[in-house]
Amino acid sequence: MKKPAYTLLLLLLILFTAGTDALASSIQETLNYQLTWAGVKIGTSTLATTSVGNTLEITSKVKSEPWSAPFYKVDDLETSKLERGGKGFSLHSYKMKLREGRNDWYRAASVNRKSRKFDFVNLKSFEKSSASLVEPAWDPVSSLFYLRQVPLTVGKNVEVNVLDKGKLNRVKVSVLRRETVQTPAGTFRTIVISPNMDIESEGLFYARGPLTIWLTDDARKVPVIIEKRINDLFREGIPAYLQQFTPETVRSNIPKMETIRAVLVGGNY
Template sequence: MKKIILSAILLLLFAIPGYAVSLPERLVYDVSWTGISAGRTVQEAKVVGDEIRIVSTTKSLPWLKVFFPVDDRIESYVMRSGAGGKMGLPRIYRERMNEGRTHTDKQVFFDHRKQTALTKDYRGKSEKEDPIGNNTYDTLSAIYFMRGIEMIPGKSVFIEIFDCKRLWRTEVQVLRREEITTPLGTFKTVVVKPLLKSPGIFARTGDIHIWVTDDVLRLPVKMTSKVKIGSITATLIGGTYWQNEQSALKQ
């Protein structure tokens, strides 16, 4: 189950765009394994000065801690661009992950002028520099970038993602529209299928499907993925976000 809970949440938050994300935003997810609640993920994004700061934390529930404790924190510092302060390119990415006996602490410094990414591994006491493209994102900033691009069912969108190891060109297929029911209610959604290649970040073992609301908010409400034993489901259960200066969802 290495990195499965984190992977589920990161994948779930790929949204079908066409609309700007309303900040600040806080989304809370229940992550279950074969129908049993196993963890919670909270993802928050807010504007701080001339940056957008995104923080994602994942923790296992008490029953799972006995067998497989998870305590992850991922951060992305993204530059704002244009008069409207929209999402720009990432400046710094940091991941501190504690999953069972696996522990990582890495930080990436992006230099978009030189098109390089400097990765520092604090536990391994090493660093390396890799080439990146004109529009390269980390795994967190990619989430919000995707939420700002128009997608059409039957077509694919591609995005460059640097995962602390190498640059990946990731295809996201937009499959269909579908109505689903969750603990928060019934939603008209669009179903997305990312074709992931990076085993280090996403622990890909089976097809992943994501449901996002087919409305102005484009909220990712559900994700399912098969794993070696059973399946993982991540479901939006609460949080707060703002649309037209009003709180729309609370927990």
């Protein structure tokens, strides 16, 4: 991977989310995060979940810091819509518009339960495709809320179907440990999970490498810290323009150089 480090903040958006077919309930929630790399603030993200009638909508936004614009400007928006059916919610549709440096991706997906298909469309080329519906299934925004609703037991794995780039991916999530952490939003007892995001995707949401999420160890399971490491990010060396932002002690710590962190700083939850 050769993208500037500022793009790494995009990887963190998988953390956020919406309901499960069996367990979800209406939620009004706003989560605000600060994104940092090597201790430097590189962006912010906001997750807002609203409920109107039988529809649950989750909006995810991420923006890079103004100072990073000459290197790599980021302005992303994702929207996931769920519909109530039976005891909970299930996926209705998903739309994403990502602008990352010189790249942009604009696509949508919807569920057709009559034909038991996922329908996809590239909103730039208008190319269409479809895939078989396997439920319960979630888009990149709504997938974590599923995890926030199911019981998590340390040492046991959970699996979730994630819909992305025209196909369905089976993602294994390891439940690692319990840990108390401090954030600007407070001190939290958490349960730590690690999704195996070794899947194909456009943009940088699912870059290969460890992803770790700290959820509050309570019924809400609010994501309070998310860390993403991109292995071999700087295998060809650290670009000169990044070296000026990082001291030698950081440059010599490759795991730290390859890791982005999102930390909860406030909101309503």
